[in-house]
Amino acid sequence: MLLIPCPWCGPRDEAEFHYGGQAHVAYPEDPAALSDEEWARYLFFRDNPKGLFAERWSHTAGCRRWFNAVRDTATNEIHAVYRVGEPRPVIA
Amino acid sequence: MAERRSPAAAFAARFEAASAGGGPRLAEIPFLTQIDLRVDPKSPAAERIGTAIGVPLPLEPGTAVRGGDLTVLWLGPDEWLLLGPDGAAPGLVERLTEAAAGEPVSVVDVSAQRTTLVVAGERARDVLAHGCALDLHPRVFGPGRCAQTTLARAGVVLVAGEDGFRMLVRSSFAAYVAEWLLDASLEYVTPPAGEAAPA
Amino acid sequence: MSGQPYRREGATGRVLRFRFDGQEYEGLEGDTLASALLANGVRAVASSIRLGRPRGVYAAGCEEPNALVQIEEPFPEPMLQATTVELYDGLVATGLPGQGRLADRPDPARYDAVHAHCDVLVVGAGPAGIAAAGVAARAGARVILADERPEPGGSLLGTAETLDGRPGREWAAGEVAALAALPEARVLGRTTVLGHYDDNYVIAVERRTNHLGAAAPAEMARERVWRIRAKRVVLATGGHERFVAFAGNDLPGVMLAGAARTYANRHRVLPGRRAVVFTTNDSAYAAALDLADAGVEIAAIADVRQAPGEAWAARCAERGIEVLTGHVVTAARGEGEVSSVETAPRSKTQGAGGETREIPADLLLVSGGWSPVVHLFSQSGGTLRYDEGLGAFTPGEARQAVEAAGFARGVTTLRGCLEDGAEAGRRALSAAGLAVPSEIAVPAVGEEPPAAPAEHLWLVESGDYGTHFVDLQRDVTVGEVLRAVGAGLSSVEHVKRYTTAGTAHDQGKTSGLLTSGVVAHALGVEVAELGTTTFRAPYTPVSFAALAGRDRGPLHDPVRVTAMHEWHVARGALFENVGQWKRPWYYPRPGEDPGEDMEAAVLRECRAAREDVAAMDASTLGKIDVVGPDAAVFLDRLYTNMMSTLRAGSIRYGVMCRADGMVFDDGTVIRLADDRFLVTTTTGNAAAVLDWMEEWLQTEWPDLRVHCTSVTEQWATVALVGPRSREVLARLAPGLAVDNDSFPFMTWRDTEVAGIEARVCRISFSGELAYEINVSSWSGLALWEAVMASGEVTPYGTETMHVLRAEKGFPIVGQDTDGTVTPQDLGMEWIVSKKKADFVGKRSFARADTSRPDRKHLVGLLPEDPGVLLPEGAHLVATSSLPEPPVPTLGFVTSSYRSAALGRTFALALVSGGRERAGERLYAPVGADLVPVTVTSHVLYDPEGARRDG
Numbered sequence A: 001m002l003l004i005p006c007p008w009c010g011p012r013d014e015a016e017f018h019y020g021g022q023a024h025v026a027y028p029e030d031p032a033a034l035s036d037e038e039w040a041r042y043l044f045f046r047d048n049p050k051g052l053f054a055e056r057w058s059h060t061a062g063c064r065r066w067f068n069a070v071r072d073t074a075t076n077e078i079h080a081v082y083r084v085g086e087p088r089p090v091i092a
Numbered sequence B: 001m002a003e004r005r006s007p008a009a010a011f012a013a014r015f016e017a018a019s020a021g022g023g024p025r026l027a028e029i030p031f032l033t034q035i036d037l038r039v040d041p042k043s044p045a046a047e048r049i050g051t052a053i054g055v056p057l058p059l060e061p062g063t064a065v066r067g068g069d070l071t072v073l074w075l076g077p078d079e080w081l082l083l084g085p086d087g088a089a090p091g092l093v094e095r096l097t098e099a100a101a102g103e104p105v106s107v108v109d110v111s112a113q114r115t116t117l118v119v120a121g122e123r124a125r126d127v128l129a130h131g132c133a134l135d136l137h138p139r140v141f142g143p144g145r146c147a148q149t150t151l152a153r154a155g156v157v158l159v160a161g162e163d164g165f166r167m168l169v170r171s172s173f174a175a176y177v178a179e180w181l182l183d184a185s186l187e188y189v190t191p192p193a194g195e196a197a198p199a
Numbered sequence C: 001m002s003g004q005p006y007r008r009e010g011a012t013g014r015v016l017r018f019r020f021d022g023q024e025y026e027g028l029e030g031d032t033l034a035s036a037l038l039a040n041g042v043r044a045v046a047s048s049i050r051l052g053r054p055r056g057v058y059a060a061g062c063e064e065p066n067a068l069v070q071i072e073e074p075f076p077e078p079m080l081q082a083t084t085v086e087l088y089d090g091l092v093a094t095g096l097p098g099q100g101r102l103a104d105r106p107d108p109a110r111y112d113a114v115h116a117h118c119d120v121l122v123v124g125a126g127p128a129g130i131a132a133a134g135v136a137a138r139a140g141a142r143v144i145l146a147d148e149r150p151e152p153g154g155s156l157l158g159t160a161e162t163l164d165g166r167p168g169r170e171w172a173a174g175e176v177a178a179l180a181a182l183p184e185a186r187v188l189g190r191t192t193v194l195g196h197y198d199d200n201y202v203i204a205v206e207r208r209t210n211h212l213g214a215a216a217p218a219e220m221a222r223e224r225v226w227r228i229r230a231k232r233v234v235l236a237t238g239g240h241e242r243f244v245a246f247a248g249n250d251l252p253g254v255m256l257a258g259a260a261r262t263y264a265n266r267h268r269v270l271p272g273r274r275a276v277v278f279t280t281n282d283s284a285y286a287a288a289l290d291l292a293d294a295g296v297e298i299a300a301i302a303d304v305r306q307a308p309g310e311a312w313a314a315r316c317a318e319r320g321i322e323v324l325t326g327h328v329v330t331a332a333r334g335e336g337e338v339s340s341v342e343t344a345p346r347s348k349t350q351g352a353g354g355e356t357r358e359i360p361a362d363l364l365l366v367s368g369g370w371s372p373v374v375h376l377f378s379q380s381g382g383t384l385r386y387d388e389g390l391g392a393f394t395p396g397e398a399r400q401a402v403e404a405a406g407f408a409r410g411v412t413t414l415r416g417c418l419e420d421g422a423e424a425g426r427r428a429l430s431a432a433g434l435a436v437p438s439e440i441a442v443p444a445v446g447e448e449p450p451a452a453p454a455e456h457l458w459l460v461e462s463g464d465y466g467t468h469f470v471d472l473q474r475d476v477t478v479g480e481v482l483r484a485v486g487a488g489l490s491s492v493e494h495v496k497r498y499t500t501a502g503t504a505h506d507q508g509k510t511s512g513l514l515t516s517g518v519v520a521h522a523l524g525v526e527v528a529e530l531g532t533t534t535f536r537a538p539y540t541p542v543s544f545a546a547l548a549g550r551d552r553g554p555l556h557d558p559v560r561v562t563a564m565h566e567w568h569v570a571r572g573a574l575f576e577n578v579g580q581w582k583r584p585w586y587y588p589r590p591g592e593d594p595g596e597d598m599e600a601a602v603l604r605e606c607r608a609a610r611e612d613v614a615a616m617d618a619s620t621l622g623k624i625d626v627v628g629p630d631a632a633v634f635l636d637r638l639y640t641n642m643m644s645t646l647r648a649g650s651i652r653y654g655v656m657c658r659a660d661g662m663v664f665d666d667g668t669v670i671r672l673a674d675d676r677f678l679v680t681t682t683t684g685n686a687a688a689v690l691d692w693m694e695e696w697l698q699t700e701w702p703d704l705r706v707h708c709t710s711v712t713e714q715w716a717t718v719a720l721v722g723p724r725s726r727e728v729l730a731r732l733a734p735g736l737a738v739d740n741d742s743f744p745f746m747t748w749r750d751t752e753v754a755g756i757e758a759r760v761c762r763i764s765f766s767g768e769l770a771y772e773i774n775v776s777s778w779s780g781l782a783l784w785e786a787v788m789a790s791g792e793v794t795p796y797g798t799e800t801m802h803v804l805r806a807e808k809g810f811p812i813v814g815q816d817t818d819g820t821v822t823p824q825d826l827g828m829e830w831i832v833s834k835k836k837a838d839f840v841g842k843r844s845f846a847r848a849d850t851s852r853p854d855r856k857h858l859v860g861l862l863p864e865d866p867g868v869l870l871p872e873g874a875h876l877v878a879t880s881s882l883p884e885p886p887v888p889t890l891g892f893v894t895s896s897y898r899s900a901a902l903g904r905t906f907a908l909a910l911v912s913g914g915r916e917r918a919g920e921r922l923y924a925p926v927g928a929d930l931v932p933v934t935v936t937s938h939v940l941y942d943p944e945g946a947r948r949d950g
């Protein structure tokens, strides 16, 4: 049970959150202009790194805000949380 | 007006019996006014609303403020729940809408969406700790704090007071939460005379 | 104590009566079942799982591999260790052949869970743990001290050491009692920490009334799961003694030396009369001397080392105990239990000379060294490293705010453990930001003789490894480990899986390292190189009842009910689970015994809705207020059809898709004002749709000025359906103009119904003239009772609702769709806007995959025999007999009912290229038969839509 620091509510149990997959995958500006392959890439393809990963979480059982986190997928350590729209912080 | 029935009405007698045994005090406060307010906290509308209801919207996450017969709970960075006495909803909606003055503000009467349960007395924290993962230590979650979280398998809005907690529970979950509270309280209720006390 | 022949003089405590394997015995308060059995001279307690060999008590704690028992009374519980079962009056138990039996009746006890938070959690109330917890708690930290045993003290319970002049057990009890009195400290006895997870989330189980037997108070939870979130964790978990692999090392009477010491000191029980000791290190000497002082004759000590600790050798000499240096035990022998022990010079086993000796003895104490209990440290993500001195793995680098203290990190002296614990306590204080006291007093302890180095011996070599056991619980021998290595396995993880060593419910506490040692020996490598198997939770077995806690029976999952629920119950409705909701399924007509069956009730309810007037509690539908100047734009982007053109006062049906174009949800959209909509969702998807809306608003379209608020339970909803519904509504709402022109289809009106403020929507999910009346949920019951008051309105449930909508071909999301179905697949091309530049899912409709001609379409099916009801889920094939597998399937039945209106059965199905198959005959399995069905349009009733205006 991770303890996830909601940028608003502070640390809460993982069970209060929904996972939203890879962060910074924007809805395409003009989907109609994309090739089938490009669209399929948006729909179905995500990174799956071992190590630092920027991902989306929503504090569904709390403030219902979406936010981003940089988590180390190998250790589960959350190195940073930041709000939607903010750039991914650089982790030393 | 036709008869109203609150979501935990059927539990009144059992709450009373449990409360009489030295365990936590359990009760429903029915029909409170609850208004969900969404507004940009930095907007002039937010400030006007604060003036209109007599208390500024709390900006610190997880805090509640009182103003007159209203309690304002922080639910999210642009969301508050206003609690007031039975029957206050129409007037309050009007005041809020007026104060918004055309700015994009959402005011929704959700009075019947949740009911209010009281878990008070000495063992209140112990009982809630059976189902609530928050740290309810008085230094961490004392009077003036509120939180949206879960109790057992139900979402709740928990508000800390001087003598315990108010818990806002979705109406459809009220019976489940009431049964859960009664079950969790059992161990703290002094058994009627003649039965053995826990060792 | 004539009844307890192996009980030492001077034992005190209340006499308890118990039964084991059908025999009556007496024990003493404070006994474990194991110590009580030993006191009575019971040597063979259980038998082994594969070989059926007799097995006796081997250890004195949770590491016990042998003495598995089943409690029979007061409630059956399988697979317990006699060494951890506290004796109580009336206990009835049996020894197990490696496997137990589940209870044949429901467990009457209560179980629960509790969350706790602390600055520091100390696991283990031995000397290091007590020291750590004491330092932290006295300085004001929030401390939890958990220990698995009934009383604190850890290793002190088994030894004769004194602290500050007090016996260890007494010192520990005093310290812990003082700790427990501090306001921010909590002491959890009989509490085993099972798992150490991310962010110092720690799970422990407290056994609260198990030891009370039938006297346990019924209202008290028997076991409690502690869910602890600790800022810092100190693992003062001590160590487990290991044995050595030699012939017959499983015979009853072979026992770990430290365990024997515990039985003699703590329980005042002699585990035998005449003992041989076999050791690789100094610790067994303390055990041997304590046992000698207690009256056990120590026939000899076989020490694998040439040079044991001098002080120990001297003490043995004083007592006339023979020490055989450089010797091993080659075999334990006896019929069913140890009667003699064979020793030999170590060189002999390695092929050199020397005499073997057969020594009569009923007890063989073994010490192959001690392993720190690193299970939790490893679970928490910490690395382990091999300590050459200890011959065991110790904690390396921590991944979390956790540290080991005392013997758990390899500190071997009592003084060292006390100091180490105190230091851990200081570090916990500074981590919590609390003031660290400068001076910390450590209790005075007796001088311990300097330890001579241990020599690590895993295996006594032999020509026959058939009874050299490595894992006693799994009956794995050295022979099998060597076979595994011979088969080419060189990783302990692989050997573990091949041989099952370490996989029993003791999780290899005594055998894990021994297995590594034997594998290393066979491969000719160092144990350090080979490593150890992974430690996983739970540390000790845990009952499923404890894990379930309060979440069982009616509290297993929330039951959500509507405001009208009490009425449905009183009326005898049967209920259907829809998500967590209980919805009336159908209402069998009262009076007849046993009442109508479902088929008759549903046909009657359907007839009422189509021919007369009927009502359903529709309160469970999800409802969301969507408010703001951009609300219309927002809904245009989420729904496939156009919502911005809807006029205030009107209602439109809509479908939402995921970005992949698959149907996600459907429902009606009510425009309340220019900037205000009320959206309804399916019952099961209410939360998901709200989350979906928030996700788009917050992450993609933060510029849209829209807010969404759930009002699902603000409103109670009654669907009033049927040709006479207008007439009933007119009577209930005298202020409402109900004629078709004043109140047309797909519009709504605010009015009073039965004196209650209401919003009435003219929508229909059945094709009939119908209304949905919404009132505050506080008044839901009053409205429902008013609708039912005249007795002319038939209540109907979800089954009838399903039949009515299926007759009209209206799909139910989640029943007729499964996340792979587009609106076009459902025959709803018309709901997909061609005008909008974009909406969620639109781009996917241009993918080749979504226009494949063989996509599954929603169609109707009519069984050729109108009485045959197809099972939902049945697959459809093209031939009247099944070909050889794999059988090509054309699709499957999604909904299937008997229709009163059609006078026959019918079904909906998703069928490959289904729309092109109208009139085709397919086959569906019903029981053992393939029955013919005809493909038809999915709209089977009133295709012209003539009935909705009444």
Ligand SMILES: [Zn+2]
Binding pocket: A006, A007, A008, A009, A010, A059, A062, A063, A064, A065
């Ligand atoms: Zn939050």
